[in-house]
Amino acid sequence: MAGAVALGCIFFIGTLWYWLVEGWSWEDAAYMTVITLATVGYGETNPLGSRGRLFTIALILMGVVNIGYIVNRFTAAVIEGYFQDGLRLRQQRRVMESLSGHYIICGFSRTGRQIAKEFRAEGVAFVVVDSEIESVQRAQNEGYTIYQGDATLDDTLLKVGIERATCIVAALPSDAENLYTVLSAKTLNPAIRAIARASTEEALQKLQRGGADAVISPYITGGKRMAAAALRPQVLDFVDGILSGADRQLYMEEFLLDPAFCPFVGQTLQKAKLRSQTGALVLAIRRLDGNLIGGPTGDTILMPGDTLMCMGTAEQLRALNQVLGPINSHQVRRPKKV
Incomplete structure (x- = not known):
């Protein structure tokens, strides 16, 4: 000029x-x-x-x-x-190639932004995928790892390391796009956990048939939470406090028992002494066949493939992770300020 x-x-x-x-x-x-x-x-x-x-x-x-x-x-x-x-x-x-065991968020609308905020608070590695330039710029301004592309395409999912990812969250505005994304993700990585957003009950059923491990309808979930807030406000506050937020003191985590590494498989909870060793509380156990045992007693036997759902402080859950051995579980994460 x-x-x-x-x-x-x-x-x-x-x-x-x-x-x-x-x-x-x-x-x-x-x-x-x-x-x-x-x-x-x-x-x-x-x-x-x-x-x-x-x-x-x-x-x-x-x-x-x-x-x-x-x-x-x-x-x-x-x-x-x-x-x-x-x-x-x-x-x-280079960033995409270095990602492993990460999470993929498809769509950076209001739902996607909230998911990204929670993931950042949990300290997990994740990448956002969106095709709109405005959403890409917004994600970049907020400091997220973002890839501009169509999440329904196999090439885009391969670019963000779908074959190495742990979980994909399809939070696109269209139910059809979420269905295509889940189908593509499951084809490229059958072991990945797929979470999808659905606007209607019909879309919810189709996404489940399409291979989604969990389907969330904001309207159904929002209605249930509003009813719970009206009927059991203290319970809802407590559950919210341990599931999300940066200032919480108690956390919930899940641990998958691998008989090749866990020394307590085949023992009872009383004999394993997980509570006395770590201070963490075992709230429930989901068996390999899907059966859920709520409030397990000391006589409950730990079986191969069990998933322990536990509650405690970050330090207690880290101690539990070490006691159970190098098993296939989520890392205990300490939330960061956002």
């Missing part, structure tokens, strides 16, 4: 000189100024004396310097933009 303004000023000064000092017409003065600044090598429009030629030399030098400056700035902008885009793509590729 500054170069263009300077070039305009030089053109005005040259035209004014030839018009006032040399006595030429406006047309001849402007033409002489243009061919001088462009250094095209045309002859003089009208004869010039020594003074006029000295001014023309100065005009040529000013024009060459100014045009060189403009070309240099333009070239730098083009080259820097090219390399910055290439560097940004390489950095994004």
